[in-house]
Amino acid sequence: xxxxxxxxxxxxxxxxxxxxxxxxxxxxxxxxxxxxxxxxxxxxxxxxxxxxxxxxxxxxxxxxxxxxxxxxxxxxxxxxxxxxxxxxxxxxxxxxxxxxxxxxxxxxxxxxxxxxxxxxxxxxxxxxxxxxxxxxxxxxxxxxxxxxxxxxxxxxxxxxxxxxxxxxxxxxxxxxxxxxxxxxxxxxxxxxxxxxxxxxxxxxxxxxxxxxxxxxxxxxxxxxxxxxxxxxxxxxxxxxxxxxxxxxxxxxxxxxxxxxxxxxxxxxxxxxxxxxxxxxxxxxxxxxxxxxxxxxxxxxxxxxxxxxxxxxxxxxxxxxxxxxxxxxxxxxxxxxxxxxxxxxxx
Ligand SMILES: NC(=O)C1=CN([C@@H]2O[C@H](COP(=O)(O)OP(=O)(O)OC[C@H]3O[C@@H](n4cnc5c(N)ncnc54)[C@H](O)[C@@H]3O)[C@@H](O)[C@H]2O)C=CC1
Ligand SMILES: O=C1[C@@H](O)[C@H](O)[C@@H](O)[C@H](O)[C@H]1O
Numbered sequence: 001x002x003x004x005x006x007x008x009x010x011x012x013x014x015x016x017x018x019x020x021x022x023x024x025x026x027x028x029x030x031x032x033x034x035x036x037x038x039x040x041x042x043x044x045x046x047x048x049x050x051x052x053x054x055x056x057x058x059x060x061x062x063x064x065x066x067x068x069x070x071x072x073x074x075x076x077x078x079x080x081x082x083x084x085x086x087x088x089x090x091x092x093x094x095x096x097x098x099x100x101x102x103x104x105x106x107x108x109x110x111x112x113x114x115x116x117x118x119x120x121x122x123x124x125x126x127x128x129x130x131x132x133x134x135x136x137x138x139x140x141x142x143x144x145x146x147x148x149x150x151x152x153x154x155x156x157x158x159x160x161x162x163x164x165x166x167x168x169x170x171x172x173x174x175x176x177x178x179x180x181x182x183x184x185x186x187x188x189x190x191x192x193x194x195x196x197x198x199x200x201x202x203x204x205x206x207x208x209x210x211x212x213x214x215x216x217x218x219x220x221x222x223x224x225x226x227x228x229x230x231x232x233x234x235x236x237x238x239x240x241x242x243x244x245x246x247x248x249x250x251x252x253x254x255x256x257x258x259x260x261x262x263x264x265x266x267x268x269x270x271x272x273x274x275x276x277x278x279x280x281x282x283x284x285x286x287x288x289x290x291x292x293x294x295x296x297x298x299x300x301x302x303x304x305x306x307x308x309x310x311x312x313x314x315x316x317x318x319x320x321x322x323x324x325x326x327x328x329x330x331x332x333x334x335x336x337x338x339x340x341x342x343x344x345x346x
Pocket of ligand 2: 158173175176177228273
């Protein structure tokens with residue numbers, strides 16, 4: 001049997017801590033060998049309950065320890081480029097939280113560096129591809145049972161935003177998920193992005209215009225509208241309604257027990273992404289570990305990271321201009337044409 005992956009998790013913040021917990025308790029075939037955080041106290045706290053795991057203040061120190069043979073990157077998106085290049089130099093399996101990087105030029109640098117290796121090492125953390133609802137919807141699109149997919153209506157709502165969440169991050173950190181699921185569901189590239197800024201919520205921190213209405217078009221003309229509303233107060237909600245020629249499909253709606261109690265009726269809204277997508281993250285990380293042990297990747301690739309970064313760049317430009325901005329991609333390199341990653345994520 002293959003040896004377990006010995007994973008260094010870089011970034012032990014909200015998402016990193018969640019991944020450390022899942023790798024330690026639920027994922028087979030991998031151990032947390034190191035936690036790296038510039039805040040060493042945080043890294044120390046994260047390894048305190050994991051026998052054998054060590055804390056480091058830099059990735060270089062973790063790699064030099066010789067204890068690590070895979071990496072999960074969960075630092076903020078603008079730091080991914082450096083961490084990715086460092087890991088690619090070591091030619092080890094990489095699970096990089098989304099976004100791959102926040103803009104097309106830096107993402108293309110990553111694609112080029114991976115191409116030099118001649119094989120895929122990077123899986124990008126677009127977990128919605130592993131969510132049951134999105135998978136079922138993808139199956140319906142591919143089966144053609146409801147005819148052609150014509151439009152998607154997406155609602156992406158967060159209760160609030162962490163300190164430092166900028167206006168650009170509504171696109172780069174949040175709508176990037178919609179860019180990915182649109183490409184996943186349609187199997188097409190995105191050709192343009194437009195952003196409309198309407199009435200803003202008084203609950204949005206200064207510098208953010210929230211909510212925003214994002215209009216997206218794909219190569220065959222599928223139209224998508226996204227309500228991105230990241231200070232929506234009431235809870236965390238990600239909904240998608242798909243209009244087909246012969247039917248309408250909605251995923252991500254309220255689920256769970258319907259409770260009547262103390263003179264009231266209803267259910268609970270998920271408070272955050274951990275609850276809404278917890279099962280999807282588990283499947284995603286297990287798929288990465290299983291594929292890495294076989295020498296491959298088990299989900300969205302660096303090409304997907306690049307293509308969505310190009311959409312983000314267009315989206316940020318569109319936020320400023322209000323115009324419809326074209327998404328222009330470089331030619332897809334041979335390395336990403338085999339479709340191994342896309343197959344694995346179906
Ligand atoms: N897939 C998903 O649904 C989600 C993905 N994310 C992604 O996860 C990543 C991390 O996001 P959060 O956990 O929310 O951020 P966070 O701010 O809570 O945590 C980031 C951590 O990185 C550490 N850090 C900063 N600079 C560092 C450096 N140079 N070296 C090592 N550590 C460093 C910070 O001290 C902090 O502990 C981002 O890429 C974000 O987009 C976040 C939330 C949900
Ligand atoms: O990736 C995530 C966060 O980084 C982002 O800030 C949120 O808007 C998303 O809902 C969540 O899934």
